[in-house]
Amino acid sequence: xxxxxxxxxxxxxxxxxxxxxxxxxxxxxxxxxxxxxxxxxxxxxxxxxxxxxxxxxxxxxxxxxxxxxxxxxxxxxxxxxxxxxxxxxxxxxxxxxxxxxxxxxxxxxxxxxxxxxxxxxxxxxxxxxxxxxxxxxxxxxxxxxxxxxxxxxxxxxxxxxxxxxxxxxxxxxxxxxxxxxxxxx
Amino acid sequence: xxxxxxxxxxxxxxxxxxxxxxxxxxxxxxxxxxxxxxxxxxxxxxxxxxxxxxxxxxxxxxxxxxxxxxxxxxxxxxxxxxxxxxxxxxxxxxxxxxxxxxxxxxxxxxxxxxxxxxxxxxxxxxxxxxxxxxxxxxxxxxxxxxxxxxxxxxxxxxxxxxxxxxxxxxxxxxxxxxxxxxxxxxxxxxxxxxxxxxxxxxxxxxxxxxxxxxxxxxxxxxxxxxxxxxxxxxxxxxxxxxxxxxxxxxxxxxxxxxxxxxxxxxxxxxxxxxxxxxxxxxxxxxxxxxxxxxxxxxxxxxxxxxxxxxxxxxxxxxxxxxxxxxxxxxxxxxxxxxxxxxxxxxxxxxxxxxxxxxxxxxxxxxxxxxxxxxxxxxxxxxxxxxxxxxxxxxxxxxxxxxxxxxxxxxxxxxxxxxxxxxxxxxxxxxxxxxxxxxxxx
Ligand SMILES: [Zn+2]
Ligand SMILES: [Zn+2]
Ligand SMILES: [Zn+2]
Ligand SMILES: [Zn+2]
Numbered sequence: 001x002x003x004x005x006x007x008x009x010x011x012x013x014x015x016x017x018x019x020x021x022x023x024x025x026x027x028x029x030x031x032x033x034x035x036x037x038x039x040x041x042x043x044x045x046x047x048x049x050x051x052x053x054x055x056x057x058x059x060x061x062x063x064x065x066x067x068x069x070x071x072x073x074x075x076x077x078x079x080x081x082x083x084x085x086x087x088x089x090x091x092x093x094x095x096x097x098x099x100x101x102x103x104x105x106x107x108x109x110x111x112x113x114x115x116x117x118x119x120x121x122x123x124x125x126x127x128x129x130x131x132x133x134x135x136x137x138x139x140x141x142x143x144x145x146x147x148x149x150x151x152x153x154x155x156x157x158x159x160x161x162x163x164x165x166x167x168x169x170x171x172x173x174x175x176x177x178x179x180x181x182x183x184x185x
Numbered sequence: 186x187x188x189x190x191x192x193x194x195x196x197x198x199x200x201x202x203x204x205x206x207x208x209x210x211x212x213x214x215x216x217x218x219x220x221x222x223x224x225x226x227x228x229x230x231x232x233x234x235x236x237x238x239x240x241x242x243x244x245x246x247x248x249x250x251x252x253x254x255x256x257x258x259x260x261x262x263x264x265x266x267x268x269x270x271x272x273x274x275x276x277x278x279x280x281x282x283x284x285x286x287x288x289x290x291x292x293x294x295x296x297x298x299x300x301x302x303x304x305x306x307x308x309x310x311x312x313x314x315x316x317x318x319x320x321x322x323x324x325x326x327x328x329x330x331x332x333x334x335x336x337x338x339x340x341x342x343x344x345x346x347x348x349x350x351x352x353x354x355x356x357x358x359x360x361x362x363x364x365x366x367x368x369x370x371x372x373x374x375x376x377x378x379x380x381x382x383x384x385x386x387x388x389x390x391x392x393x394x395x396x397x398x399x400x401x402x403x404x405x406x407x408x409x410x411x412x413x414x415x416x417x418x419x420x421x422x423x424x425x426x427x428x429x430x431x432x433x434x435x436x437x438x439x440x441x442x443x444x445x446x447x448x449x450x451x452x453x454x455x456x457x458x459x460x461x462x463x464x465x466x467x468x469x470x471x472x473x474x475x476x477x478x479x480x481x482x483x484x485x486x487x488x489x490x491x492x493x494x495x496x497x498x499x500x501x502x503x504x505x506x507x508x509x510x511x512x513x514x515x516x517x518x519x520x521x522x523x524x525x526x527x528x529x530x531x532x533x534x535x536x537x538x539x540x541x542x543x544x545x546x547x548x549x550x551x552x553x554x555x556x557x558x559x560x561x562x563x564x565x566x567x568x569x570x571x572x573x574x575x576x577x578x579x580x581x582x583x584x585x586x587x588x589x590x591x592x593x594x595x596x597x598x599x600x601x602x603x604x605x606x607x608x609x610x611x612x613x614x615x616x617x618x619x620x621x622x623x624x625x626x
Contacts, residue, residue: 003550014549032533104448114298120258121448132280132298138255139422139448154277155255157427160439161455163448171536174568179550183188185229 005037007176010092014177026054030086040108042070043124045079046058054079058086058103062173066093070154072115073097091127091179098131102139102168122163128155142184159185187465187485190224191456192599192614193241214504215614218599224616231438233431237611241296243431251426253445256281260445266607267277267420271315276416277302284315293318295418304418326417341518365376454570457492461499461523461604464488465582466543470564478625479590482583484567486539487516491523495607498522501580502601513585514598517568518578526576539575584619592624 007015011031018037021027023044035041045056054071063069069092071079078139084090084101091109098117101107105119108127113119120134125131126144131153140158162182169180196217217223223241231240252261254268261269273282275297282295282304291308293315306318323329395511429439433463455479468484491497499521503514527535537545537555541564545552562571562579572579596619603612 004399008550027372038293120446134283134298135281136256136258138253138258138445159455160441160450161230161457164455164457165228167531168536169509171531171533172540175533175537175540175549175552176546177261177552178546181227183228185226 008080014174025053026051026052028056029061030057030059032059032171033057033061033063034055034174034177036067040068041111042068045071046077047071048078048080049072053081056081056083058084058088060087060170060174062089062170064090064092064094064179067091068095070095070097072099074116083158084122087131087178088146089165089166089170089173091181104163106166106169108181111112122158122166124158124162124166124182126184148150151153187620188462188618189226189465190616190618191227191230191239191240191460192218192613192616193223193225193244195241195244196220196223209505214599218614218616227456227460227462231429231431232454232456232459233434233436233438234454234459234608235436236431238433239460240429240431240438241468245438246430246432246435247427248430249425250428250441251443251445253421253426254421255424256421256532258445260443266423267316268423269314272421273304273418274421275300275302275317276419279419281421282418285533302416307426315418316420319420323417339442358585358588378435385440457494460492460611460613461492461497461602462488463602463615463617465619466545467620468564468567468581469543476623477584477586477596477620478586478623479586479592480625481586483586483596483619485566485582485584486543486571487580487582488543488577489521489523489527489602490539490578492543493525493606493609495525496522497604497606498580498610499602499604501604504599504601512587512596512598514600515585516580516600517583518570518580521570521573521578521580523578525578539577541577541579542572542619543579586622590622593620594622596620596622 005017008018009015013029013031013033013035014037015035016037019035019039021041021043023042026043026047027041035077041055045054047054055069061084069082071082074080080099082096082098085103085105086092088101088105090107091098091111093109094107094111096107096113097115098113098119101119102123104121104122107122107125108129110127111125111131113127113131114133114135116134118130120137120139121138123137123141123143126142129143129145131137131143135153139157140160142156144154146154148151160183165182169182173180192215194215197215205419219509231245235238249263252263252265252268253259254261254272256268256272259270273295274280278297278299278555280299285294285296287293293304293309294303294305298345307322309318316438426441426443426445428437428441429452430436430439438454439450440452442451457580466486468486482610489499501516501519503516515581527539529535532541537551542556542559545556547553547556564571565583567583570578584596590596598617598619600615600617601612602615
């Protein structure tokens, strides 16, 4: 993609002109975050009372092409905020309806994080993983789906070094404008 | 990019004379380096400052710091194995159960987040943790009763054998009668709720053992309506937060904060913070051979980057004799000094400045500007240092692909990296997986 296809904001956010951002008044982006082409941010959903923001993104987030982020449906037809922390990278085509995704999280391509799931800090979710509704992933986890359809999630320990590794890769992803995956054991 | 693994020597046979200087030289090739279980990516390793050596999961000791539930992240008592609150798992698929909105105040219903399993509790008189509600229900079930009957039987029989006097005389005489018959257990089963296997069950077990009825067994599992009414939810297993110690010297390598949600550490000694980082790429020059056919010489580019706050002297060496399976490596520029990691190296400008040109794309303005301010690198000459600035160096590497290499096998080469700095002197083996060997043209 050419440089002319991107808008760079004062806070260093890089947003593709081909991203689909709905309800930008309800979306907060900290800075140095990359939003690639065909990314969909659904900030235009009706919110639960007292909420003003639908989506919040930390610094150095990297959303690869075709990522979809929707605030989770709560009561009736109202939605609550979807918060995503800093240094978090989301791979191509992944759909996120989580309530919370922590700092230093890598979500591989073609994953689906069902509504109101919670991902704590320092987590690597392998490509093609489905995280069920309301599911909680504790800090320092490697997550993958078992092969059988509808199978149980495998959640294993992620080594402590990844706190640094993921942060570094999120910055390199920003500098190079490409999703840099973090190899895991 | 090639996969770079670091070899942990903890599976090596111990030599009679342990000499630390031996490992710094190229006099011995490790026996176990061909075992994939001894190879680890750098972020998976710790570093023991005391021993000046890498530590893998085999040569560290784990200590439980906190036991907690992975679903609700509540700390649990060390003697617990399952969440004692409201977390329950699906007995069919193993994923989490979600509490359904309550219509009837007397019962509680939960549904699986993934499959169509639904559980409805017995009427509840008062508010209790769901884990306990399910446990009580489970204890009432036939299978559990049979188990506890059997447990009682064995306990009593054991007590009898030990001549424990606390058992009433009537029971003692009854059991002694059984013992004489040597069929005590059958007699007991005949009278209690524990039933002996009937012919039909025995037959079906025999069929299962013969693998005949696996198919019909599968069909039984697929019929989830049967489970909907029968199977109880599973209790959620607890997870541990560990601290790590070096097995050799017992010094602490990692101590985390005890709070399950925290990612803080009181002590952290990772290999990535001490060992220089080694990254390998195919030579980007179009005219060089990277095809890796048997007998050819493939050309690569090696990045070595200092992780320490002090300057280091680095030496790369390749084994000249060929142990089975490996290929021969040539490193024309193998001795060099790397500067210390700059201060505030996590700042964006500094980070870009410390990123080798081969790892910068032209995808953003920042990376383009950085590349424009550096001399253009000619990768066609494979006898020179390509780039040497900040805390990194980029050098050539040539690999002679073994004549007898089979196509589609991974080309692996071992190199020994030794480095000396202010307070460190370490040598470690790396195994580089460079890609697949190609069939000769
Ligand atoms: Zn080891
Ligand atoms: Zn729990
Ligand atoms: Zn289920
Ligand atoms: Zn030690």
